[in-house]
Amino acid sequence: MTYPDPYSRPTPDRFIRRWLVITASVAALMLLWQFLPAIEAWFSPREAAERTVTPRGDLAADEKATIELFDKSRASVVYITTAQLVRDAWSRNVFSVPRGTGSGFIWDEAGHVVTNFHVIQGASSATVKLADGRDYQAVLVGTSPAHDIAVLKIGVGFKRPPAVPVGTSVDLKVGQKVFAIGNPFGLDWTLTTGIVSALDRTLDGEGGGPAIDHLIQTDAAINPGNSGGPLLDSAGRLIGINTAIYSPSGASAGIGFSVPVDTVMRVVPQIIKTGKYIRPALGIEVDEQLNARLQALIGSKGVFVLRVTPGSAAQKAGLTGVDVGPQGISPGDRIVSIDGSTVDDVAQLLARLDDKKVGDVVILSVDRAGKSREVQVELQPGV
Template structure:
């Protein structure tokens, strides 16, 4: 009995489906008619400000391509190309980029936002600051220089914008905030750049040498490095502060190089000073004939291991690491004299030491 009821139910369901299908009506085919566009309201103030920064500054940002000789030790054949970013510095055709972008010494060309390609000459490099200056050989009309700001009054949390060529994708803009200030960045020859800007604005390979801007569209730094396990953006990027750029670039334009101010000391690492409970910079040794040696500064006694002199201040300003000392020397400049406060044992004294260009000593 149950089987007959099941069969009857199935037959009834099939008949209802057929009856329903005969009464179905489909809308006629209307063809490929586009949907109406929904109108949007005005852009937000923040969006308009960001667009304004890009439209004003991006024409002055260039893509830098430097040919380099192949390195057979790396299994390379033919020539390679280093790609980075640069920007217009002045009306005389000078461009700023990173030293590591053009360090190969090969032929260099730049491409403007307009698509125009120009050959450039290398004016000068400053490996200790990872900066280089190029000059355009000929171009129809230069975009305006990127407006210059200052890095001395930056605040953590304020907006930051980067324009560059990540992975060769020219005219790319990213934004974020200033994440930290006064970072230290190791560069050529074991020295460090002081007061480096940290930002979470996305920086990737190819952004090197591009401008980091504030919300007024002013240059506050030159993007130079990232920390990333993958080699791509991980939210920790660094820029050379604009105040250093504004000090180094004019010197490169004038002389093609920048002096490396020093007094002729080798200092212990910050970790060593911390382990010993020392406040200041421990002098390990002085170079023979250096201003530090002539001023009577004494290093570690290599026979006994006893600590000699500890630099605790420069021009009355306390120092805790070598980069504090080198930053003070760079601000004073080669050819000047600087007052060091030096502690030896329980005695503290002031010593006047001449600053020299250690690259030419």
């Protein structure tokens, strides 16, 4: 390219200056744009314009129902704090330190409070706080670790809190609404909602303890501190006790579990009456590990009777256990079902028995030496 006038040819310095001017202009415009609201506010009148409130209108029917349910149920829910005695390593003095918090609910007018066993496990004392702010020292009535249920008692002399209405869990349907009230992370009397996500779930017990069966699964938010609180249906009736969550992080992941109220109705009255829950039993000895080995040996499921307790209901019904004689080991009876419900292993046998009561007559389907037969057994108190 040629230039007629040598002085009109752009030099590098002129080219740089031109781009600097353009860049500075763009930057100035951007800065002005950023400060434009502030400049506008500076020159605007200092008086703020009044805003009118937009009418809300009536609440939706489901909102009204939820609010009413919480208002009616709140007084039946309690906040539980526990403490533990510890000994100072240097002074050897014993003192009380906070241990944890949880939830519970009023069971009856006598002041019985139902919560989870793991809420009070290892504690030396528990304080129950009512919805109206009153605090009471609780006395432990009894527990059933196999169901993660504990019963406390408080002495309310006047203005007694109402007992929670009791419903049923056998007729629950996946998809129906549920409501959980409790004290997650110490935030007292919190309401969360969800649905029944699944039924008849089983969780393994902690530390090798017995599994908890027939649990209700829900997506209602259940967090640490909700344990022991009530799970309610849309009528405000108790349908379960919130007991556990599945969570990789420790917080709610939308998978919570509740002990069904049908189990609570079977366990709690017995704890109140005797201080413990006595499981119905057959009067036989079984072992999970040996049972698994015998199953693998013969290739069949069921529960092998290892020994029949003398004088037990099982002996009266004619059941036999493993016999060791000159001819070798005879496996004895193998229980395959109770009242038509299959029994695959020891845990399932205990779960089937736990659905019954002491004194109930059950029909066992048993296999002996390849031959099936049915026997009737009247359930006796377990050890």
